[in-house]
Amino acid sequence: xTPPATAAPAMSPNAxxxxxxxxxxxxxxxxxxASWQWKGLLALALLGVAQxxxxxxxxxxxxxxxxxxxxxxxxxxxxxxFVFWIGIGHAGTLISAILFLFRAKWRNAINRGAEAMxxxxxxxxxxxxxxxxxxxWKFYFLIPYPNQRGLWVNFKSPLVWDVFAVNTYMxxxxxxxxxxxxxxxxxxxxxxxxxxxxxxxxxxxxxxGKSSQWKAHNRTVLHLSGLATPLVLSVHSVISWDFAxxxxxxxxxxxxxxxxxxxxxxxxxxxVLVVMIPVRRIYGxxxxxxxxxxxxxxxxxxxxxxxxxxAYAMEYFIAWYxxxxxxxxxxxxxxxxxxWFSTWCMIIFNAALPQLxxxxxxxxxxxxxxxxxxLINIGMWFERYVIIISSLSREYIPAAWGLYIPSFAELxxxxxxxxxxxxxxxxxxxxxxxxxxxxxxxxxxxxxxxGGAH
Amino acid sequence: MPTLVSIFDKPGxxxxxxxxxxxxxxxxxxxxxxxxxxxxxxxxxxxxxLVRVFTLIGCLTGVVTGFAMQIWMSLDWPTKIAGxxxxxxxxxxxxxxxxxxxxxxxxxxxxxxxxxxxxxRFGTDEHYSPRFxxxxxxxxxxxxxxxxxxVDALLRAQSAKEVSLVQ
Numbered sequence: 001x002t003p004p005a006t007a008a009p010a011m012s013p014n015a016x017x018x019x020x021x022x023x024x025x026x027x028x029x030x031x032x033x034a035s036w037q038w039k040g041l042l043a044l045a046l047l048g049v050a051q052x053x054x055x056x057x058x059x060x061x062x063x064x065x066x067x068x069x070x071x072x073x074x075x076x077x078x079x080x081x082f083v084f085w086i087g088i089g090h091a092g093t094l095i096s097a098i099l100f101l102f103r104a105k106w107r108n109a110i111n112r113g114a115e116a117m118x119x120x121x122x123x124x125x126x127x128x129x130x131x132x133x134x135x136x137w138k139f140y141f142l143i144p145y146p147n148q149r150g151l152w153v154n155f156k157s158p159l160v161w162d163v164f165a166v167n168t169y170m171x172x173x174x175x176x177x178x179x180x181x182x183x184x185x186x187x188x189x190x191x192x193x194x195x196x197x198x199x200x201x202x203x204x205x206x207x208x209g210k211s212s213q214w215k216a217h218n219r220t221v222l223h224l225s226g227l228a229t230p231l232v233l234s235v236h237s238v239i240s241w242d243f244a245x246x247x248x249x250x251x252x253x254x255x256x257x258x259x260x261x262x263x264x265x266x267x268x269x270x271x272v273l274v275v276m277i278p279v280r281r282i283y284g285x286x287x288x289x290x291x292x293x294x295x296x297x298x299x300x301x302x303x304x305x306x307x308x309x310x311a312y313a314m315e316y317f318i319a320w321y322x323x324x325x326x327x328x329x330x331x332x333x334x335x336x337x338x339x340w341f342s343t344w345c346m347i348i349f350n351a352a353l354p355q356l357x358x359x360x361x362x363x364x365x366x367x368x369x370x371x372x373x374x375l376i377n378i379g380m381w382f383e384r385y386v387i388i389i390s391s392l393s394r395e396y397i398p399a400a401w402g403l404y405i406p407s408f409a410e411l412x413x414x415x416x417x418x419x420x421x422x423x424x425x426x427x428x429x430x431x432x433x434x435x436x437x438x439x440x441x442x443x444x445x446x447x448x449x450x451g452g453a454h
Numbered sequence: 455m456p457t458l459v460s461i462f463d464k465p466g467x468x469x470x471x472x473x474x475x476x477x478x479x480x481x482x483x484x485x486x487x488x489x490x491x492x493x494x495x496x497x498x499x500x501x502x503x504l505v506r507v508f509t510l511i512g513c514l515t516g517v518v519t520g521f522a523m524q525i526w527m528s529l530d531w532p533t534k535i536a537g538x539x540x541x542x543x544x545x546x547x548x549x550x551x552x553x554x555x556x557x558x559x560x561x562x563x564x565x566x567x568x569x570x571x572x573x574x575r576f577g578t579d580e581h582y583s584p585r586f587x588x589x590x591x592x593x594x595x596x597x598x599x600x601x602x603x604x605v606d607a608l609l610r611a612q613s614a615k616e617v618s619l620v621q
Contacts, residue, residue: 019588020488020588020589022589023587023588144523144527150530150531151531152527152528152530152531153527154533154535155524155527155528155545155546155549156535156536156538156542156545160549161545161548161549161552164548164549164552164553164556165548165552167556168552168553168555168556168559171556171559171560172555172556172559175559175560175563176559179563179566182572183587186587187587190584190587191584191587198576201574201575201576201577202574202575202576203574205567205572205573205574205575206571206572206573206574206575206578207572208486208578208579208582208586209486209487209488209489209586209587210484210485210486210570210579211484211485211487211494211495211498211499212495212499212569212570212571213570213571213572214487214490214491214492214494214495215492215495215499215503215569215570216503216504216505216565216566216569216570216572217490217566217570218490218492218495218503219502219503219505219506219565219566220505220562220563220565220566223505223506223509223558223562224559224562224563227509227513227555227558227559227562228555228559230551230555231552231555234548234551234552234555238548438488438489438490439489441488441489441589442489442490442491444589445464445465445488445489445491445589446465448463448464449463449464449465449466
């Protein structure tokens, strides 16, 4: 780094000032050469994506018959994955928008990673409605566009609401993510050379930290947070209405919207930890993502897990209390029918195990948190599996009951979706700062100016 | 016109120095900051950012577009669905809401680009320094030839680390 050419270099004895430690530490994740672990993981991820794409091509050619769809279950693993990945995204928006509005400064260390995760999770989720419809090339039927048949989409259908909700969520998440990245791209621009400098210059949009720029930026972040907060609550609500608007036993309940939103935040926070714990360890970012952050994240997980546990209990209670035989049967069969395994995974991993986080020792025990969060993600996947599959396979008439088992094609695409998400995340690690540098600096400078009195 | 480039460590000093400079009638000031400190931005220009107007226009456009689109499309080919009115408002609130957020968010972003003068480009201001994307603050003042000494003294009095004169 060189001092400014115009500001006479000989003015002070230390004319080449130290670069900010935060710049050095966090940018080194991007600029240091790719390690063999990173390359290996990326290779694995690409392999997974390639096999899923091959399977998708085969499925597209052959038809949805090769997916495990069996009457009466025609919403299966693809829809489970859609709901799962959209849910994962919610933690990012919660951390970056809602905690911003609450001025919870501890979010500064994790918000970038969580926002990146949101964008990549939504990009993953958005594929699944297309994969699920089978005829990929007809997806645009979902969008209202003028056509020679004079037809429009049915705006009273939750599936159409879904299209608007998910696309809005995807767009706003990407905009939010990029707005936050602009000042950090400028930091990277000032410290790189060659091709990297070229791209960072373009991406930084001429950012120089001028007061007019910060003023516009602050206002934009505030407004985007204000817009994203109701948006994030609406998105999973709309997705829950895909189910709740029907009359399938186990789906047709008013608790679905808050239940889905809490579950989404819960699963998303767990995924943030699953992703950030290894990043923090491998790139030595313990000074930025501290035990304090893990503790706060764990508290959120504990809270949302309790809400989920309450919702599970309430679903069973209402099924019993309603006196509706179909509801009662549906819920009895969830716990003791053919899908008992998924149901107990969901209850144990999501509602029971996270209660261990009442202990402070465990909230900051990194290996424990990592394992717990992996289990929570499995549990959340099974939650959607239970809701979708067990309800559809046990509708009103026992003669129409069926049994669904995921096919090889579905499992291959399931694995591919995790690889697709990981691929984006790994590439981002080498493309942009994984911790919002300027927000960390805000804290550092503030602390220095006030002698660490805060 | 002579320009003084000064470097500070603390945002509080920057605020004080800008306030004092403006009080003395020096208005050609630019500040560079490594992190958001709204007090600096307000000291330079107390007016709230115009981004608000963009958000408002975006949201209003979105909600009108959302409802107008659904109502017009439903009436363009009227189909009775679930015994409801052809254009029934309650289910349309959802897409109306989503488009409010979508348009509002996109126009807010556009507002940031326009009011912040942000567009893809190479190179930076003449007096910009990578030090301002480390942890230092820059205040750049242009003034008349005979005011240089005064501005220089004013900057140094407010614990400027460095002040350099550029013609």
